[in-house]
Amino acid sequence: MKRKGRAWLLSLVLLASGFLIAYSYQQTKTGPEMVQLNDSQWKKEYYYQQQLLNMEERNKQLREELKQKRMDIQSHESNLATSEQTVSDLVTRKNRLQQLVGELPIEGQGVEIALSDSAYIPDQEQVNQYIVHESHIHAVINELLSSGAKAIAINGQRYFSDSYIACTGPVITLDGIQHPAPFVITAIGDQDVLYSSLGLTMGVVDRLKADNIEVSLSKEENILMDAKLSTEG
Incomplete structure (x- = not known):
């Protein structure tokens, strides 16, 4: 009677172990498919992130170029204003000298x-x-x-x-x-x-x-x- 109980218990343990082994095998078999899917999504996300980073870097370069262009324009405007003032000063000085030597009233x-x-x-x-x-x-x-x-x-x-x-x-x-x-x-x-x-x-x-x-x-x-x-x- 004791042997039959032990055999039944052993069968139950073996059955449970077999079920766990089969479940683990199934999980192991389906696991790579989930990893591959996540890897593809990660690659896409990484790609978009890189694109975004590249766009941000380009925008930064464009902002720097725009800043430099504005500085160049301001410099040219300043030089132009200085040149105009220099010409005006020279004309004024010329007129003043002409007045002193009597060429002008x-x-x-x-x-x-x-x-x-x-x-x-x-x-x-x-x-x-x-x-x-x-x-x-x-x-x-x-x-x-x-x-x-x-x-x-x-x-x-x-x-x-x-x-x-x-x-x-x-x-x-x-x-x-x-x-x-x-x-x-x-x-x-x-x-x-x-x-x-x-x-x-x-x-x-x-x-x-x-x-x-x-x-x-x-x-x-x-x-x-x-x-x-x-x-x-």
Whole structure:
């Protein structure tokens, strides 16, 4: 009786073991199919990820190129603006030089000093001691130039470094053009400096008055001087 029980138990164990072995074999057989499916999906996912990474890297490169292009454009614009400013500065400087040499009219603030012959001449034989001479004109011009005058005119005619002044009786000749008294000398520059320089104690104005010359001095807010007179034709 005991042997039959043991045989039955052994059969049951063998049956259960066989079932487990068969189930394990089936699982082992079907396992590779599941791994192959997952591997294919992983390959696809990996492929798409690589594509995405490549696109992101390309986008990064394009952003860097765009940034560099913008910097290049800004640099060109800056250089262009600098070039335009340089040209503008050169034109302004050229015009300024043309004004100073008399090729163009010039305008600005300054001073005006008028010299007249003495209204009272006690002795007609000494008349030359009571009229304006070229030395008086030169004294005024030299003082104006030393005080920084940018342009000078006598009775509206421009005076230049190569101009010549001659006294012919009661008239003054400037570069071949005669001017009668009174002689109005205008100068463009810092009006305060020019005015103060002329009006110094024992300065030009005082010396002119000591030579019996009638003098008037004033500041002018706007003085216009024409261009140099042409000697051609």
